[in-house]
Amino acid sequence: MNEAARGIGDNHVDRESLKGLVERIESLETEKAAVGDDIKEVYGEAKGKGYDVKTLRRIVALRKIDKDRRRMEEEMLETYLAALGML
């Protein structure tokens, strides 16, 4: 059994290990939030330059769909090859 996987009444999780994990997650969450703020800033800057933010968001979303499509096509190819026993 793992160090952390214990049953009821045996809840001696490794404090240090747990602490490390939580801190890493929180650090990453902070980073993620910061990047999110950066994105908001860019939209704000665009707005300041007179761009329509809603349109800008749609452009970004549309380009994302394109990217997803391309990614999906890659996967399709893999799937086809696999289905045909060519992988």
Next chain:
Amino acid sequence: MNEAARGIGDNHVDRESLKGLVERIESLETEKAAVGDDIKEVYGEAKGKGYDVKTLRRIVALRKIDKDRRRMEEEMLETYLAALGML
């Protein structure tokens, strides 16, 4: 105030109205589940014909992305026109 919007201590919701809503929802849920089963059947039939189900699912998903893209482009156009004050 609406018939149903009442405060604490005034919980005499309209039994008939509530019943009607719940029944309509449940009827629709049943219908939805039935359609879901139909879909499964078609995939089963395809499998019986020798098609690779996973590939089939990808095809459907890919075509959906295409449709989403087209819908998004329509919206984009509207948004552009609106942003340019042309609507």
Next chain:
Amino acid sequence: MNEAARGIGDNHVDRESLKGLVERIESLETEKAAVGDDIKEVYGEAKGKGYDVKTLRRIVALRKIDKDRRRMEEEMLETYLAALGML
């Protein structure tokens, strides 16, 4: 071997057959989405009448569990009767 189940170098799926399957699936998916929208509409209507949607969802979920339980009890009864040769 089925028409569709072929190996490497023999991957000539029946275009018409495949097309038919995909279209049937997409049609059903559309239908399913429509019913989903209908359900959302009913919840919206309930909300408009002052009902708490979250609570309403819980009610529907609870009743579903009840139905499932009753169905299982029926099945159990059948199983017992069958085991006793009483069917």
Next chain:
Amino acid sequence: MNEAARGIGDNHVDRESLKGLVERIESLETEKAAVGDDIKEVYGEAKGKGYDVKTLRRIVALRKIDKDRRRMEEEMLETYLAALGML
């Protein structure tokens, strides 16, 4: 008027400027997604060590609330001090 804010018949957005904005946003979005993946990885690692991911998420959420609460208390204190002319 800004370069980008123009009316009907004057919709010449600065292509380079727009391109730059979109690219900065997409770059940041990519970064954000990458950090999100990192977070998932850590949860995955935790799972591998036998931790219950759901509980872990709750812990992180709780600690976030605590932090927010502490931050609000700080702000409140500042506000009070400012109101009392003690800053």
Next chain:
DNA sequence: CGGACAAGTTTGCCAC
């Protein structure tokens, strides 16, 4: 504050 958008949670499905 209400609706759109994104995140998280849960559920069902397929492969192993």
Next chain:
DNA sequence: GTGGCAAACTTGTCCG
């Protein structure tokens, strides 16, 4: 039967 993968539903967040 189990565990990972993908879809659906629910919940929370942000903008208007």
